[in-house]
Amino acid sequence: MxxxxxxxxxxxxxxVGAFSAAESFNxxxxxxxxGLKKKGPEDVKKVFQxxxxxxxxxxxxxxxxxxxxxxxxxxxxxxxxxTKALLAAGDKDGDGKIGADxxxxxxxxx
Numbered sequence: 001m002x003x004x005x006x007x008x009x010x011x012x013x014x015x016v017g018a019f020s021a022a023e024s025f026n027x028x029x030x031x032x033x034x035g036l037k038k039k040g041p042e043d044v045k046k047v048f049q050x051x052x053x054x055x056x057x058x059x060x061x062x063x064x065x066x067x068x069x070x071x072x073x074x075x076x077x078x079x080x081x082x083t084k085a086l087l088a089a090g091d092k093d094g095d096g097k098i099g100a101d102x103x104x105x106x107x108x109x110x
Contacts, residue, residue: 002050003072048103064098
């Protein structure tokens with residue numbers, strides 16, 4: 001499944017482009033711009049599964065670094081600071097990774 005099966009390609013392009021500068025990533029604004037906030041639980045789960053590259057059931061720190069590339073190959077890598085901030089925002093149980101429920105909560109809070 002491709003991200004464009006769930007989200008509008010133009011919205012993805014605009015959202016990724018808005019955060020192309022280093023240290024500019026804001027997950028709340030990004031999820032809203034990309035249209036994810038308006039999607040239902042099933043679509044949010046599909047996006048989670050696309051971002052969970054190793055199919056572990058979690059998005060780990062090394063996968064978070066490439067979260068923008070998960071939406072489009074033109075996306076940049078997040079900086080270590082941005083990656084750690086995103087992990088801290090999503091990892092509610094402190095296990096060092098973001099599960100599907102934690103991801104859904106992050107999207108809903110954005």
